[in-house]
Amino acid sequence: MRPLNFPRWCRIGAIITLVLLPVKGLADPSHGIAMYGDPALPPDFVSLPYANPQAPKGGRVVTGNTGGYDSLNPFILKGTAPWQLRFLAAESLMGRNWDEPFTLYGLLAESVETGPEREWVEFTLRPEARFSDGSPVTVEDVIWSYDVLGTEGHPRYHGFWSRVERIEQTGERKVRLTFETPDRELAMLAGMRPILKKTQWAGKDFSQSTLEDVPITTAPYVIADFEPGRHVTLHRDPDYWGRDLPFRRGTHNLDEIRIEFFGDGDVLFEAFKAGDLSYIREFNAEAWANRYDFRRVREGDIVKSEIPHQKPSGMTGLVMNTRRAPFDDIRVRDALLHAFNFEFVNDTLTGGRQPRITSYFSNSILAMRPGPAEGRVAELLTPYAEALPPGTLEGYTLPQSDGTSRNRGNLRKALRLLADAGWTVQEGRLANEAGTPMRFEILLRQADQQTQAIADIYSQALERLGIDVRQTTVDNAQYTRRINAFDFDMTDFRRSLSLSPGNEQRLYWGSEAATQEGSRNLMGVRSKAVDEVIDALLASESREDFLSAARALDRVLTAGRYVIPIWTYAVGRIAHVKELKYPDTVPIYGDGAEWMPATWWYEETEE
Known part of the structure; x- marks a missing residue:
């Protein structure tokens, strides 16, 4: 593995301390805006700290997705679009520096200004900003984009728009948003909405766009070619308006990015081994250690790079839909947690190489501390003591097994919890007092072999408890439809979290989002305590x-x-052809679409 000039822990500590200082309104237009304090980069910065401004342009890479797609519009609820399009084929007024917890710098906007309490934010567009068809970006385009995304776009955009009191043009290139409620993060979120071309959608229903309706944006890449179910090809726009911006210097270096689609992960991996793909991300430590001993790796044509990061663990696992029985009973959910033999699953699938997530913000300064809640944490939670889940105030840790395949001790605890909830074993099946057996479905994506392997092991334990569990595997399009409609019992779950959590927490776990179709509150959390703590976080x-x-x-x-x-x-794990290079400095957020492939470049290696 190549050596990295990675930011030290003292550096991230200093950054977090800086950004958590009290914020003040921007008295004058500024080149950037931070959630707290001032932006780390000066107005005359040369490039982002993790980009190489001397990186050569050129080259072609091929990456792979599993499943398929039926849309090229990643901004609406309908259909399934290649996930990369949100990051590579769209731009916003401000761009994020991934080497700071939460700081934005001017992109389509040359400057930003806010009121004393951030009750409003005003952006000034760059006169040179252009769409890929050469037309200028106007204030009218900006206002329309906010409106259509907030009303007809994907639900992830609706929450912000509902808190905008008004949006108005205040100058030839100026647009101002005024907010209904005090929330300093709204000014940040305003800078991150994708900007689309209004006239493209004249007379069309934006929310019902088809494969023929490829959004026109200002991004460095444009969709050059596609074949439904087979590939999508992006070309770097040679006339891209922002190529000389400091924020863009050393980024988007590849001339072509082709996304190939495969039926499942095994077929994708074989394509990579054969040289059909340029890189692959590996999420299984056991596979990383043992699966990459093939000829192209041994001969040095493939490089294995490990990418460290300092962000919270987030939450990955199997989520239970509390909108449905029996998952609305916390005793049942607790029992199902005890029935999950993590130690055995981890040893079987990863060789025990990957540590368990212990909480949503584990591995970071934001994580809950062990033991009883104290100080300000206790003050925030005590008013809701009667409604809080058991262990919230006292301290809670995940069940641990003895590592054997039978997990006898935890299964006995699970049976006691289920009995407390009214479920007992009757004629070999777990049933309630009415004799109705407990049965539920684990919904899985067709190409997700790792979760399928986890579910296979878990299902055996559930069957030993007398639970009738079935696994249903569907394609990406059907999976997306069912998830958006909350039509599932249990399914796979991944929620990445940042060092600067904010309004997105409402969409993840807020009570209002629990009933909003397409929201990311998959588990259906409806908790006054959660809502109030999110408010406290934002304030x-x-x-x-x-x-x-x-x-x-x-x-x-x-x-x-x-x-x-x-x-x-x-740690991020990327296996890639030796011609793909990346800068020595890695951002504190580590790997991500806006780092790889956005800051990588292609360079022929001399033999």
Whole structure:
């Protein structure tokens, strides 16, 4: 593995301390805006710290997705679009520096200004900003984009728009948004909405766009070619308007990015081994250690790179839909957590190489502390003590097994919990007092072999408890439709979290989102305590308040027993052709679409 000039822990500590200082409104237009404090990069910065401004342009890479797609519009609920399009084929007024917890710098906008309490935000467009068809980006395009995304776009855009009191043109290239409620993060979110071309959609229903309706954007890449179910090909726009911006210098270096589609992960991996793909991300430590001993690796044509990061673990595992019985009973969810033999699953599938997620913000300064809640955390949670999940205030840790395949001790605990909830074994099947057997479905994506392997092991344990569990595997399109409609009992779950959690937490776990079709609150959390702690998080004006609110939220969610956690991805793993290079400095957020392939380049290697 190549050596990395990775930011040290003292550096991230200093950054977090800086950004958690009390915020003040921007008195004058600025080149950037931070959630707290001032942007780390000066107005005359040369490039992002993790980009190589001397990186050569050119080259072609091929990557792979599993499943298929039936849309090229990633901004609406309808259909399934290649996930990369949100990151590579769209732009916003501001762009994020992934080497700071949450700071934005001018992209389509040359400057940003806010009111004293961030009750409004105003952006000034760059005069040179252009769509890929050469037409200028106007304030009218910006206002229309906010409106259509907030009303007809994907639900992830609706929450922000509902909190905008008005949007108006305040100058030839100026647009101002005024907010209904005090929330300093809204000014940040305003800078991150994708900007689309209004006239493209004249007379069309944006929410019902088809494969023929490829959104026109301002991004460095445009969709050059596609074949449904087979591939999507992006070309770097040679006339891209922002190629000389400091924010873009050293990024988007590849001339062509082709996305090939495969039926499942095994077929994708074989394509990579054969040289049909340029890189692959590996999420299984056991596979990383043992599966990459093939000829192209041994001969040096393939390089294995490990990418560290300093972000929270987030939550990965199997989520239970509390909108449905029996998952609306926390005793049942607790029993199902005890029945999940993580130690055995981890040893079987990863060789025990990957540590378990212990909470939503584990592996970070935002994680809940062990033992009883204290200080400000206790103050935030105590008013809701009677309604809090057991263990929230007292302290909660995930069940641990003895590592054997039978997991006898935890299964006995699971049976006791189920009995308390009214479920007992009757004629070999678990049933309630009415004699109705407990049965549920684990919904899986067709190409997700790892989760299928986890579910196979887990199902055996559930069957020993007398639970009738079935696994249903569907294609990506059907999976997306069912998830958007909350039509599932249990399914796979992945929620990445940042060092600066904010309004997205409402969409993830807020009560309002629990009933909003297409929201990311898959488990259906409806908790006054969660809602109030998120409010406290957003209203924080000091480092202590921010950390306490995050740790309080972590406690309620973890003790709520909504997800059966698996392992944390403590390091990114990318196997790639030797011609693909990346800068020595890696951002604190590590790997991601806006780092790889966005800051990588192609360089022929001399023999």
